[in-house]
Amino acid sequence: MDMKVQMLGTGSAFAKAFHNNNALFTVDGRRLLVDCGITAPKALHELGYSFNDLDAVLITHIHGDHIGGLEEFAFQMKFIYGRKPTLYIADTLAEPLWENSLKGGLQQNPSDTLSDYFVLRPIAEGIVHELLPGLQVELIATNHIPNKANYSLLFNGFFFYSGDIVFDGELLESLVSKRGVQLIFHDCQLHPPGVVHACLSQLLTLPAHIQERLYLMHYGDDQPEFIGRTGLMRFIEQQKTYELARLTFAGQSGMIE
Numbered sequence: 068m069d070m071k072v073q074m075l076g077t078g079s080a081f082a083k084a085f086h087n088n089n090a091l092f093t094v095d096g097r098r099l100l101v102d103c104g105i106t107a108p109k110a111l112h113e114l115g116y117s118f119n120d121l122d123a124v125l126i127t128h129i130h131g132d133h134i135g136g137l138e139e140f141a142f143q144m145k146f147i148y149g150r151k152p153t154l155y156i157a158d159t160l161a162e163p164l165w166e167n168s169l170k171g172g173l174q175q176n177p178s179d180t181l182s183d184y185f186v187l188r189p190i191a192e193g194i195v196h197e198l199l200p201g202l203q204v205e206l207i208a209t210n211h212i213p214n215k216a217n218y219s220l221l222f223n224g225f226f227f228y229s230g231d232i233v234f235d236g237e238l239l240e241s242l243v244s245k246r247g248v249q250l251i252f253h254d255c256q257l258h259p260p261g262v263v264h265a266c267l268s269q270l271l272t273l274p275a276h277i278q279e280r281l282y283l284m285h286y287g288d289d290q291p292e293f294i295g296r297t298g299l300m301r302f303i304e305q306q307k308t309y310e311l312a313r314l315t316f317a318g319q320s321g322m323i324e
């Protein structure tokens with residue numbers, strides 16, 4: 068199986084040198100977008116893709132850098148391409164996504180709802196769902212903003228992709244030691260304090276066997292100043308394609324991509 072990930076962007080919500088932290092998964096030629104932020108339409112365009120090249124989108128939580136491009140996605144698919152893409156979203160987030168974020172722009176008739184634009188696939192936490200042939204996900208509820216639902220993603224049982232989350236060393240240890248996670252993509256705020264995100268100084272306290280599996284994303288514009296200052300962890304670069312099978316063994320063989 069050919070499984071790749073390419074970040075449309077690796078920036079924090081306020082970054083200007085990097086696009087929003089959204090990921091494009093390609094599995095045997097099918098494409099899933101993980102989060103569709105404000106910069107996603109332009110970031111896709113820069114890579115030579117249109118929205119019509121996507122099979123589905125999966126949303127981690129409701130912040131602009133993760134959902135701000137959905138209105139354009141929905142309108143383009145309806146009025147230019149004439150088809151509904153699949154929207155995977157936690158069952159707890161579907162209504163707030165429509166009522167609190169998308170309805171104002173997308174509702175044209177009083178009866179319009181998310182299902183008029185997307186094939187809506189609400190997914191429950193803790194249950195494995197197949198998103199594309201060969202790509203499964205389990206949603207894991209994680210902490211980001213108090214009282215605000217947020218989900219991280221466990222792909223194919225071995226790859227943990229953080230939604231925006233605060234530092235949780237116990238969760239990471241348990242994922243690696245009990246659940247067999249081999250690869251972690253983690254949001255990283257470069258400067259403390261890590262109030263709603265994990266910050267680099269916290270991630271640097273992780274033991275070597277976790278750091279060597281962990282790649283940093285969702286960082287600020289001064290990221291170049293931190294190259295070489297991340298312990299055994301590495302930065303993911305936006306727009307670069309990573310073969311997941313090779314990344315999985317990075318910790319053991321030293322291969323990066």
Ligand SMILES: O=c1ccn([C@@H]2O[C@@H]3COP(=O)(O)O[C@H]3[C@H]2O)c(=O)[nH]1
Nearest residue numbers: 079080081130131132212231262263
């Ligand atoms: O209680 C809060 C809520 C939000 N924020 C900022 O707004 C940003 C929203 O997107 P984000 O989740 O990628 O990052 C968040 C932070 O940068 C914050 O600092 N404290």
Ligand SMILES: [Zn+2]
Nearest residue numbers: 080130132231
């Ligand atoms: Zn974010």
Ligand SMILES: [Zn+2]
Nearest residue numbers: 128130211231
């Ligand atoms: Zn967020």
